[in-house]
Amino acid sequence: MKTENQKAWLFVLPVLLLVAFNALIPIMTVVNYSVQETFGDNLFFWEGLGWFEQILRSDRFHSALGRQFLFTFLILIIEVPLGIIIALSMPKKGIWVPVCLVTMALPMLIPWNVVGAMWNIFTLPDIGLLGYFINNTLGIEYNMTRSPIAAWITIVTMDVWHWTSLVVLLSYAGLVSIPDAYYQAAKIDGASPWKVFRYIQLPKMKTVLTIAILLRFMDSFNIYTEPFVLTGGGPGNSTTLLSIDLVKIALGQFDLGPAAAMSLIYFAITLLVSWLFYTLMTKDDAK
């Protein structure tokens, strides 16, 4: 006999509460701020969509968004191919496998703010190992606190150092799952190394690569700690990415309304790009 009652809801309740407290309530608070003007003493005035309009029309937002896209584009275009190349050249069996894997995983284990601090000291022209080497041994002017180009090179290099491993490890997982018979068949079919990559390795890596790119996109698009510790958004505003700008508006200027509107727009963009990318990448499989 099937008994009908509403007890099943009790099982869902803990999750509902958890999601409410860590996602729903915070995001609704942000929505609440984004349509109001706040003053001290908890005074609120209705603003409607005014803040959204202001943010979307502001040059400051446009340039921060532009820098953000440029940063994400650069690190993806470097980390994904580099990660695949490293994964392809890693040994498939033997004692070097664990050595390679652990070495690869090391950068990812270091906390974000430590990475920023490390690279800050590393690149200082007077005492940093790299900074000193480039400036004094190679004789090339390199100072990320003064030159925007140097600052950009530093934050991109830092991110590549920190996160290429993720692409490597995921690609490697995809590669080792390919049975030997595929390589043997390709040999017999007379396929060149490029064709082996194009028709065997790449298709087999596709699923994990989609995840890797998605993770790297979301992570780099929301990056805050490392560039903040390293350059603080400078020199000038040259490395002020969206998240750094957002924190400046919210906590620096305490403009909660515009900051809330901006973070919602920011969120929408991240979501939209991720969704578009994922849909496009998985479209073929559904056919």
Add this chain to the structure above:
Amino acid sequence: MAKITLKNLRHSYLPNPKGREDFALKEIDLDWQDGGAYALLGPSGCGKSTLLNIISGLLHPSEGAILFDDKDVTHLPPDQRNIAQVFQFPVIYDTMTVYDNLAFPLRNRGVAAARVDERVREIAEMLEVTEMLGTRASHLSPDNKQKISMGRGLVRDDVNVVMFDEPLTVIDPHLKWKLRSKLKELHQRVKATMIYVTHDQTEALTFADQVVVMQDGEVVQIGTPVELFERPQHTFVGHFIGSPGMNVLPAAEDKGKVSLNGQAIAVEGKVMGAGGNIQLGIRPEFVSLSDAGLQARVRKVSDIGRHCVVEAMVGDTSIKAVVEGEVPPQGAEIHLAFRQDQTRLYRDGWLATEVTP
């Protein structure tokens, strides 16, 4: 198309093989005629896949040589040997269409587009996959995938040999039969030398003109399916082939007189050699119930459809007999008779009787 010769082939996976047991393949000498259908039959781990990979060039033998039409190819890489291999699990290029899959080996060798098209359509028709040519290969069922990987082997008209490494493992039972007869038909049409590796005797016996039975890295017997069934050269072949396999019974021999459990048994002919471990071999098909003969007690009767298999005990030895019609009940005392021309003596595993002319 080519004749294949294996000369003193030995292979070990160890860098410095010492004893005989270090070798996965021990001394193989074989001659395969151009256009023949051969099967390599043996239990898992007997070295048949090793042998196949050596012929295809994926492995280099530790010793010995492989000749295609008397040309030494031992040191040639797989793509220069002009061979084709179909693997246990279908290997297809997921992102390509069926057409591109079939065309792949030709395009890699720079064959002209018109010729590629002609060959692909010809092979597709042979395999009955013409209507699938435009679909993505990843959407096919396992048996069609396996057909495509066979097709990739057959599409080149210059292949020396097509090799099959247990190609029907992942195929559903009812499709196995279809694909097997398809293979046989293909062999008759393309006339390429084909080598089929399997541990399934039905597959080997239905496909091949000549079956090579292997055990522990050695060739035990080469022969037609009928020869393997009727005159196994080794007890291993006897019980590996046939269902149920040959009765191999501990026996005694003294100056050509053979006895089982103290009773004299007539064998097919003259006994050769002396000493060693003596065994009698007789297929269950040639053991019959009779009024006189070996005394036995029925232990088990299994009905396997067309006939029954009666398992009876003579002393501590169990003997199987294939019986048609009425069978005795369990526990009954019966007498067994051996057909003399099918009763053989094995010394240390090897056949030791000669047929009297």
